[in-house]
Amino acid sequence: PAEAPASIPAEAPGTFRIHATDGAARTGVLHTAHGPVRTPIFMPVGTVGSVKAVAPDDLDAIGAEIILGNTYHLYLRPGDELVARRGGLHGFNAWKKPILTDSGGFQVFSLSALRKITEQGVEFRSHLDGSKHLFTPEKVVSIQRNLNSDIMMVLDECVSYGADKPYTEKSLALTTRWAQRCRDAYPGGTAGNLLFGITQGGFFKDLRERSIGELTQIDFDGFALGGLSVGESKPEMMDILYHCAPLLPADKPRYLMGVGTPLDIINGIAAGVDMFDCVLPTRNARNGTLYTSLGKINIKRKEFAEDDGPLDPACNCYACRTFSRAYLRHLYVAKELLAFRLNSVHNLTYFLDVVRGARAAIAEGRFAAYKAGFEAIYPEEVV
Ligand code: GUN
Numbered sequence: 001p002a003e004a005p006a007s008i009p010a011e012a013p014g015t016f017r018i019h020a021t022d023g024a025a026r027t028g029v030l031h032t033a034h035g036p037v038r039t040p041i042f043m044p045v046g047t048v049g050s051v052k053a054v055a056p057d058d059l060d061a062i063g064a065e066i067i068l069g070n071t072y073h074l075y076l077r078p079g080d081e082l083v084a085r086r087g088g089l090h091g092f093n094a095w096k097k098p099i100l101t102d103s104g105g106f107q108v109f110s111l112s113a114l115r116k117i118t119e120q121g122v123e124f125r126s127h128l129d130g131s132k133h134l135f136t137p138e139k140v141v142s143i144q145r146n147l148n149s150d151i152m153m154v155l156d157e158c159v160s161y162g163a164d165k166p167y168t169e170k171s172l173a174l175t176t177r178w179a180q181r182c183r184d185a186y187p188g189g190t191a192g193n194l195l196f197g198i199t200q201g202g203f204f205k206d207l208r209e210r211s212i213g214e215l216t217q218i219d220f221d222g223f224a225l226g227g228l229s230v231g232e233s234k235p236e237m238m239d240i241l242y243h244c245a246p247l248l249p250a251d252k253p254r255y256l257m258g259v260g261t262p263l264d265i266i267n268g269i270a271a272g273v274d275m276f277d278c279v280l281p282t283r284n285a286r287n288g289t290l291y292t293s294l295g296k297i298n299i300k301r302k303e304f305a306e307d308d309g310p311l312d313p314a315c316n317c318y319a320c321r322t323f324s325r326a327y328l329r330h331l332y333v334a335k336e337l338l339a340f341r342l343n344s345v346h347n348l349t350y351f352l353d354v355v356r357g358a359r360a361a362i363a364e365g366r367f368a369a370y371k372a373g374f375e376a377i378y379p380e381e382v383v
């Protein structure tokens with residue numbers, strides 16, 4: 001079959017069925033409490049419970065199957081208990097399909113001030129008002145349960161690029177202990193909140209292997225590769241990605257966190273990864289950088305001022321079906337709010353088309369040619 005049927009019979013949350021493989025690449029379906037997700041999948045980022053500039057009906061039209069939310073942001077504002085009183089994140093933001101929430105580990109390190117890591121957890125000051133907070137493994141599970149996230153992530157420490165080996169070794173051991181505490185805090189149950197482990201280990205293959213060895217001893221519903229795309233070069237990232245992805249359990253979903261460009265995603269799929277998220281399509285949309293079947297363009301350029309053609313003739317999104325490049329450039333240059341929406345709809349459609357095409361290519365045994373196609377579009381990124 002080229003693609004799993006549009007209506008996929010419901011199965012127990014956590015059920016992961018691989019329908020076809022092509023080399024290390026796989027395509028299948030992950031079942032959650034809010035329905036199935038076809039893999040490989042790209043997850044649009046909705047940090048504060050909203051994918052910036054696009055409404056749930058846009059996301060449905062784009063074909064989004066799952067979105068991501070952030071524990072850190074939603075805990076600080078509006079507060080996970082306020083969200084719980086409204087039926088969890090789904091009841092609050094009116095998105096009916098699956099939601100994955102990141103644990104807050106990564107955001108604490110990238111956004112907050114004065115973070116202090118202890119065995120107990122991570123203490124930090126809010127980037128909003130400077131107030132002091134403590135995230136423990138138990139606390140981030142409780143927050144994500146309040147959000148009623150379909151896929152919860154464990155608390156981890158994403159070590160910064162350049163961390164030395166002794167630090168990385170100590171950090172990954174702590175990340176393992178925190179992962180076990182998350183599992184103990186919520187052994188699983190009928191509510192269907194899945195829990196994924198996050199492997200770390202920086203840029204040391206032996207430490208990556210140790211982290212994977214330890215994490216996979218714990219019964220998680222899926223496993224993530226964390227600590228990548230943190231400032232390393234492309235070859236360094238690809239080296240760790242291709243080494244580690246195949247070491248994650250083959251029968252569980254694999255998630256590459258915070259990655260990446262279209263070609264990064266294609267490489268992730270080639271390495272055997274099933275899930276991806278990144279702010280790139282939405283953030284770039286807001287600064288006018290748009291992905292097309294012929295490569296990246298910046299819509300603000302003068303050359304598009306009287307270009308009456310569609311943004312991308314190969315794209316079937318609302319923006320490409322309806323408006324010219326000239327109009328999209330005008331909206332962007334005039335700082336019209338509609339530019340954010342149309343550009344975001346287009347870029348997200350592009351990223352979802354990348355994974356949709358990958359699923360079909362894997363099912364039809366032509367993934368290598370599909371990958372070569374992206375290497376031709378983005379030659380500067382080929383490692
Ligand atoms: N998002 C991108 N990278 C990471 C990571 O290493 N850990 C977590 N929790 N989230 C991430």
Ligand code: ZN
Nearest residue numbers: 315317320346
């Ligand atoms: Zn489009």
